[in-house]
Every structure is written in C-alpha cells, then in structure tokens.
Amino acid sequence: MAYGGVDVLHGVDLTVRRGEVFALLGPNGAGKTTTVEILEGFRRRSAGEVTVLGADPERGDDAWRGRVGLVLQSWRDHRRWRVGELLTHFASYHPDPRDPAELLALVGLVEQVGQRVERLSGGQRRRLDVALGIVGRPELLFLDEPTTGFDPRARHAFHRLVERLAREEGVTVLLTTHDLAEAERLADRIALLVGGRVRACGTPSELARRAAARAEVRWRAEDGTFRGERTDDPSRLVWDLHRNARGPIAELEVRRPTLEDTYLRMVHREETAVADEEVPA
Ligand SMILES: Nc1ncnc2c1ncn2[C@@H]1O[C@H](COP(=O)(O)OP(=O)(O)OP(=O)(O)O)[C@@H](O)[C@H]1O
Missing domain, CATH: 3.40.50.300 (P-loop containing nucleotide triphosphate hydrolases)
Known part of the structure; x- marks a missing residue:
C-alpha cells in the first residue's frame, strides 16, 4: 500500500x-x-x-x-x-x-x-x-x-x-x-x-516465547540489600536460593515476562533491523 x-x-x-x-x-x-x-x-x-x-x-x-x-x-x-x-x-x-x-x-x-x-x-x-x-x-x-x-x-x-x-x-x-x-x-x-x-x-503466549524474554527473580538478601537475576528457569533459581539460604527468603518475587516486555523487545529489535536494512550498501 x-x-x-x-x-x-x-x-x-x-x-x-x-x-x-x-x-x-x-x-x-x-x-x-x-x-x-x-x-x-x-x-x-x-x-x-x-x-x-x-x-x-x-x-x-x-x-x-x-x-x-x-x-x-x-x-x-x-x-x-x-x-x-x-x-x-x-x-x-x-x-x-x-x-x-x-x-x-x-x-x-x-x-x-x-x-x-x-x-x-x-x-x-x-x-x-x-x-x-x-x-x-x-x-x-x-x-x-x-x-x-x-x-x-x-x-x-x-x-x-x-x-x-x-x-x-x-x-x-x-x-x-x-x-x-x-x-x-x-x-x-x-x-x-x-x-x-x-x-x-x-497467541499472546506464542509471542512471549518467540521474544524469549526471561523471567526476573528478585529477593532481599541476608545483608538486607535487594538482589535480582534474569533467568530462563526461575524454578531452578528459586530452588538453589532455598538450598543455600539458612531460612525463608525475604520478599521473594518471580516476575514472568508480560506482553509489554515482549512487545518492547520485538519493536526495538525490528526497528533496529529495519534501520540496518535501510543503510545503503
Ligand atoms: N492519508 C495519508 N496520506 C499520506 N500518508 C499517510 C496517510 N495516512 C497515513 N499515512 C502514513 O502512513 C503510515 C501509516 O499510518 P497509519 O495511520 O496506518 O499508522 P497507525 O499504525 O494506525 O498509527 P497510530 O498508532 O499512530 O494510529 C504513517 O507513516 C503515516 O504517516
């Protein structure tokens, strides 16, 4: 068009x-x-x-x-x-x-x-x-x-x-x-x-998988500071945290990628790719 x-x-x-x-x-x-x-x-x-x-x-x-x-x-x-x-x-x-x-x-x-x-x-x-x-x-x-x-x-x-x-x-x-x-x-x-x-x-979940956005695990460490890590396998990370901790993990939070994360990643990726395509050889 x-x-x-x-x-x-x-x-x-x-x-x-x-x-x-x-x-x-x-x-x-x-x-x-x-x-x-x-x-x-x-x-x-x-x-x-x-x-x-x-x-x-x-x-x-x-x-x-x-x-x-x-x-x-x-x-x-x-x-x-x-x-x-x-x-x-x-x-x-x-x-x-x-x-x-x-x-x-x-x-x-x-x-x-x-x-x-x-x-x-x-x-x-x-x-x-x-x-x-x-x-x-x-x-x-x-x-x-x-x-x-x-x-x-x-x-x-x-x-x-x-x-x-x-x-x-x-x-x-x-x-x-x-x-x-x-x-x-x-x-x-x-x-x-x-x-x-x-x-x-x-589907929304197919798009999330395609963007391969990772989950984010956040928690408060024993010294009182906040820690965060991005991972493809949040369950394994939480398991490891529990095994290494001496007690309950404070303020533990697992944040799955939302459609917004996926969208922002994809648009950024595609716009960057389009800009590259448009650069004359
Ligand atoms: N009547 C028109 N004459 C010339 N260019 C136009 C016309 N209408 C839209 N465009 C251009 O076509 C492109 C697509 O516009 P369109 O309105 O379809 O986008 P959109 O995705 O609906 O945007 P938005 O989210 O802002 O509503 C834009 O670059 C716009 O400047």
Whole structure:
C-alpha cells in the first residue's frame, strides 16, 4: 500500500478466523489504521488481494456493509443529535437491529439518552461509537483504538462486552490498540506490525516465547540489600536460593515476562533491523 508513491504497507499477509478476536499492535505510524481502513473498504489499496466476509471490500455492497460493524478512531459528524435519537436513527438502517434502550444500558449511557452528542465527554462519545458499531448485530466488528479515553470501569465493562460478543454471539473482532493489557486480555491472536510489515503473529503466549524474554527473580538478601537475576528457569533459581539460604527468603518475587516486555523487545529489535536494512550498501 502506498500513499503518493510512498509504500507504508509491505506484503501484509493476515488471515483472521471466523469468531476470533484478533488484535493488531504496533507503534505509531506502523500502518494499523491503513490496514483496517483497507479491510473496511474505506481506503483503496494500491496493490494486493483482500477478502472480507467473502467479498473484496472495495466492491462491498449494502448487504456486505450491513454485516460489518465499525468503531472508528475519529468521531463522525452528528454533534447536534441526541444520543437516543442517533442510536434509533442508526438502528433504522438495519433489518434486525439491537434494541437502542438495551444497547444504552450495555454501554452505560442510560442517563445520557436525551443529551446532545456534543455535550458528551470524550469517553462517553467512545461508548456511543461502540453502541453505533454494534447496533446492526454485525458478524465482523472493527474496533480501532476503542477504549481511548475510557476510565478503568468503562474499560472493564467494554472488555466484558467484547468477550460476550465474541464468545456468546460468535462475532469476529479485529481490534487495534496501544493498550497491551487489553490485547492480552481480549485477543485470541495478535499480529505485530512494525514499519508496515507483519513482524510476528500468534497467541499472546506464542509471542512471549518467540521474544524469549526471561523471567526476573528478585529477593532481599541476608545483608538486607535487594538482589535480582534474569533467568530462563526461575524454578531452578528459586530452588538453589532455598538450598543455600539458612531460612525463608525475604520478599521473594518471580516476575514472568508480560506482553509489554515482549512487545518492547520485538519493536526495538525490528526497528533496529529495519534501520540496518535501510543503510545503503
Ligand atoms: N492519508 C495519508 N496520506 C499520506 N500518508 C499517510 C496517510 N495516512 C497515513 N499515512 C502514513 O502512513 C503510515 C501509516 O499510518 P497509519 O495511520 O496506518 O499508522 P497507525 O499504525 O494506525 O498509527 P497510530 O498508532 O499512530 O494510529 C504513517 O507513516 C503515516 O504517516
């Protein structure tokens, strides 16, 4: 994919399975939104093949569009509408919409039903975006940074909602996010995009193994100082510590690599490799 002759996606090859939650991760400018917009049919690709729900998104008709739900990064232009009216209006486009009142309860906007969209807070607008995205009972839901601006409680409620849509209703979800804990919690599989290329793809635990990040064991030594060691085999290290200690080990802690550790290592490694590739011979 090129913008004005500049390639921003290079040979991106992804398959999202029906019913799975798939997260696209990557640093700013990696190409996540461009990828999602191509899949949604909003952006014309300069090369390559794309099939979404059996059709090329560039030629998706109304029936195809009705099977797809979108939660976009930028707010649409309905500032003067009232929340309940807007949702009812969007529902009227779909043959079998969700009940707007139930949906408002689901996203926690019951009290805002009569409020104008322009008066909503940032997080409340995002919740409305989510409601608009699922009002038509989509088979496939695109969530582009859906929880930006959510407070922790709204984020938690949103995660439960996505889990419910995926597990109980079989909705396929493609999510982009910068919140790694969110990806780890929600995604069946994750693709890591760096510099417009897919650099890794797999379950969160597969990615952790691939990055080979090591666990960290920390404890307070007998002289009162803190010690820490990185190891592939924390169990063996803890066993050795116990054998050599005269009593219990104070403040012993084993920290497994998180998706964040993995992500930071991979992005660093890939960006360094890309920089090396770009150095002229
Ligand atoms: N309309 C456009 N015209 C020209 N270049 C663009 C356009 N939109 C995006 N780009 C460029 O394409 C690259 C990928 O951008 P994209 O928005 O897809 O990244 P992203 O991974 O979604 O980033 P972010 O995490 O910041 O949202 C960037 O280098 C960006 O500058």
